[in-house]
Amino acid sequence: MHQQSEQRRELAAFLRSRRERITPDQVGLPSTGRRRTPGLRREEVALLAGMSATWYTYLEQGRDVRASYQVFDALATALQLDRYERGHLFQLAGHAPAAEAEEPEALAAEVAAVPLLLQPHPAYIIGATYDVLSYNRAADELFPNLTATADRPANFARWVFLEPAARDVLVDWEPEARGLLARLRTLAGRHPGDVRYTRQIDELKSGSPEVRAWWPRYDVQARHGGRKRLRRPGRGTVDFTYTAFHLAEQPEQTLVIYSEDQLDAPAAD
Known part of the structure; x- marks a missing residue:
């Protein structure tokens, strides 16, 4: 009830x-x-x-x-x-099937190895609540301080809203953060009553005035690929293209791969 x-x-x-x-x-x-x-x-x-x-x-x-x-x-x-x-x-x-609350996410060893195989391209796998389940060294360098603790994995939503480095790395922080929160809202709507989302949103609200202001707007959005502008040490702003792939057996687990945008690169002789 x-x-x-x-x-x-x-x-x-x-x-x-x-x-x-x-x-x-x-x-x-x-x-x-x-x-x-x-x-x-x-x-x-x-x-x-x-x-x-x-x-x-x-x-x-x-x-x-x-x-x-x-x-x-x-x-x-x-x-x-x-x-x-x-x-x-x-x-x-109630006119679409609601997903049941799930056990903590597991990642098969062969799937967890995929980001490592994609080095030097930054790559990671995120779960239903944006837990970072696997990532390679290039992704660790691209998103500094995206680290796990002893009791929980790294989380991309937590990094964007609560990690100070995120506002420096993400050149367009506000639209990026708004989009991520809209995607998190969509996922939470598919899992009504799932305590993982309740706890996560409570944590984000407690630490981020933006989440407190934006969550009541009820913006929703699906996960997708696109382009990002990221600041890199010693290089300034770099344009990246990123692509998102949903895993066949776990559709709410997503492999994300980044590559430097070559659209503006000079043609070879």
């Missing part, structure tokens, strides 16, 4: 956060008078979704009400959710 109650609260807060970011102009509604809160009113969302304003209010209040897949599909459209946000909404609404 506690898990269901917590999930309803998460759903209510997520709906409210998405409603408050949309203006009437964005959805073709007239902006009438002063508004006590930013964004759309509850009755406006209900109108756009073709549902009862009372039922929508119940959802935002976290009441124990049941709504169909079609209702949440209409809400996702009305709130202009992207595909990651839609998936998160359906998870919270």
Whole structure:
């Protein structure tokens, strides 16, 4: 029962956060008078979704009400959710299979060896909560102080938000940190009631004012590859391309490989 109650609260807060970011102009509604809160009113969302304003209010209040897949599909459209946000909404609404809480993550020896084989390219494997399960020397040099302790593994989210060196290494620290927190929110939504996420978020909130400010925004995002600008000792800012591969037998374990971006390198003679 506690898990269901917590999930309803998460759903209510997520709906409210998405409603408050949309203006009437964005959805073709007239902006009438002063508004006590930013964004759309509850009755406006209900109108756009073709549902009862009372039922929508119940959802935002976290009441124990049941709504169909079609209702949440209409809400996702009305709130202009992207595909990651839609998936998160359906998870919270109970219209997607929720993963069970897992035992501490294990990594097969042959999988743990993969980052070592990729040296000199920085590479690491992260788990469901961004624990760094394996990494090579190049990754250790690229992300200084990404170290394990006697009682727990290194954790990339902890490094980004709580390790002072991260703000120097990550040239674009704020967008990088916001994106990581959005991906962590997505993962937590797939594991309602999983104490690993509760403990992790509590730790990040206690040590990071940014996490305290950004977590209530309910941004969600999937893990993906991309580009990063990183500062390297003696070299200044270096552009990197990184690629993420989900492991076949453990899809929430991800191999991440970095390579220096060669797009701007001069052509050979």
